[in-house]
Amino acid sequence: MSQDEKPGWFGRLFGRKGTPAAEETPVPAPDSPASPSEGEPDFATGADDVKHVPLPPSEPSPEDADRNAVPDEIEGADLQPIEGETERPPAGTAGDAPARGAEPADTTTQAFEPEPAEPAPAALQPGTAAPDPDIQPVDTAAALATDAAKDFDLAEPAETRGWWGRLTAGMKRTSTSLSDRVTGLFTKRKLDATTLEDLEDALIQADFGVETATRVSEAVGKGRYEKGISPDEVRAILAAEVERALDPVAEPLRIEADRKPFVILMVGVNGAGKTTTIGKLASKLKAEGRSVMLAAGDTFRAAAVEQLKVWGERTGTPVVTRAQGADAAGLAFDALQDAKRQGTDVLLIDTAGRLQNKAGLMAELEKIVRVMRKLDAEAPHATLLVLDATVGQNALSQVELFSQAAPVSGLVMTKLDGTARGGILIALAAKFGLPVHFIGVGEGVEDLEPFTARDFARAIAGLEKA
Known part of the structure; x- marks a missing residue:
């Protein structure tokens, strides 16, 4: 570096030495001890004209040397905690009490974590993936047991109401x-x-x-x-x-004893509650001492088949099933044959939920009726249309179009507890005059009961029972 060249920032930062310029004169030492920053560049302003003047070296005092000295036996050693000793965490933390069963030689943070009182489940052991609670299979009976349990609670309720x-x-x-x-x-x-x-x-x-x-x-x-x-x-x-x-x-559903089996075909749109209603009816018919058989005719949904199986297990009722996607009319034919051979009193046939404006699915419903009549010219003996009260005026078009595809003989109104427009049942009666056999006001098996006009009328008007 030439004498006229000023040191750069790196040089000023690390006190780079150079030959002082000829015109530079030493700065006289001040009377008072120099501060650590005296003679150093002005970092706040970054002024380039500040000259670096090295300070005379100072010897540390003996007292400082003694205080800062490192013992020879540990100088340069790899410091490790003494075996058997652990560092205590601050007072008031979970580490005040030693962990039960902790190894004293382990000085990592695990030493301060309490050991679980019981071994972790096998699914939570290292190397084993924990199951995802949000993912449930939809094609097994176990997956549907919870839903069916809500509808069919075998335990006595805390408060028994009529x-x-x-x-x-x-x-x-x-x-x-x-x-x-x-x-x-x-x-x-x-x-x-x-x-x-x-x-x-x-x-x-x-x-x-x-x-x-x-x-x-x-x-x-x-x-x-x-x-x-x-x-x-x-x-x-x-x-x-x-x-x-x-x-x-307001007519009750009459099961004719001279017709064995008495075939009841359940129809309705998706979500109306057909499968649940079948399970509840099976429970009531069994309680009356009748033998019942169920046919899982909703072959489009594996979940519907499994749900009906759950109802069959809970009520001790046999269920006729086929593989998913099988012909529903063929299944109904086989179920009717089995019920005849076994002398079953009532055969309840589930069907796939279908919208009333889907011509193809409505044609399939007609096929189910047509095929069953090859075995019994009067089958089905009752065709119940399950209606969801929450759909309101749409229920009117459902009754009209389903009646064209199947001989609808009666209605079951569900979910009256989920709407403020329960008067739809009155509009249906006025327009079609179809018998209303059952109404549902809840999810429990006891919440589906035969329909009575007086009780319904006083309940909807907010009056006490007559």
């Missing part, structure tokens, strides 16, 4: 919605045309249908114009009109 208690609890969403509207309409208001129109609108919104809503409004207004009427009076009139509309269709 059918009326379960019905009113299940219909509470519909009854509460209606009661709120009725109370708002007839509190501190005289009965006039506007009030009756509002009542009719409220009933239509609850899926009572136009015909029933008009009839109820006319009954409420008869002889009461410009007079006060209490909400309780309106609910009583509502219950009476609903009972009158439903009484003709």
Whole structure:
């Protein structure tokens, strides 16, 4: 480096020595001891004109040398903890108490982790993958046992309620919605045309249908114009009109003993609850002392077959099955042959869930009926359409189109506890007049019961049992 050349940053940083320029003069030593940064570059400003002036070397004091000295016997040694000693963690941590069964020679962090009280399960041992709790098989009976257990609980409930208690609890969403509207309409208001129109609108919104809503409004207004009427009076009139509309269709399912087997074909859309309803009906029929056979005709879904097998195991009922994708009509034919040979009282046949607007699947339903009639000209003896109450007005089109593909003889309404529009059952009765055999208000086997018009009418109106 030339004498006129200034040292670079690297040189200034590490005190690079060079021949001082001729014009540079030594800086006189200050009277007071120099600070560590004195004479060093200004790092804050990065000024390049600061000259590096080396400080005279200073000898450490004997006291400092003694304090900083390293003993000769350990100088340069690879320091290791003394065997048998462990470092204690700070007080108040989990390491205050020694781990039960811990090895004293192990000084890693594992020494401070408590040993489990019991050995870990085999699935959690090293080298074994733990099962994923979120992934469940859908094609085994074990995978469906939980779902079926919800529908068929063999244990006694903590609180035993009769059918009326379960019905009113299940219909509470519909009854509460209606009661709120009725109370708002007839509190501190005289009965006039506007009030009756509002009542009719409220009933239509609850899926009572136009015909029933008009009839109820006319009954409420008869002889009461410009007079006060209490909400309780309106609910009583509502219950009476609903009972009158439903009484003709409230028919129990009659099993004819001279027809063996009595064949019941279950139809409906996906998710309506056909398979669950079959299991519940099998339980009720077995409780009556009848012999029952189940046919897993929903060959499109392996899960439906397995679910029906679970119901068969729980109720002690034989189940006729075939491989997934097998011909459903052929399965129904074989099941009917088996039931005849064994003298079974009732044969319940499940079918694949199908939308009412799918012509191909509807044609297959027609084929099932046609094939069974080769063995029994009157089979099926009952065809029950399972309807989900939560679909509302769509149930009307389901009844119409399913009746074209199969001889629908009666209805089963499920999931009335999941909707505030339970009046759809009244609209169905008014339009089709088909018998309503059962209604469901829950998942338990006891939550499917024969339909009675009076109980349903008073439950939907929010009244006590008569």
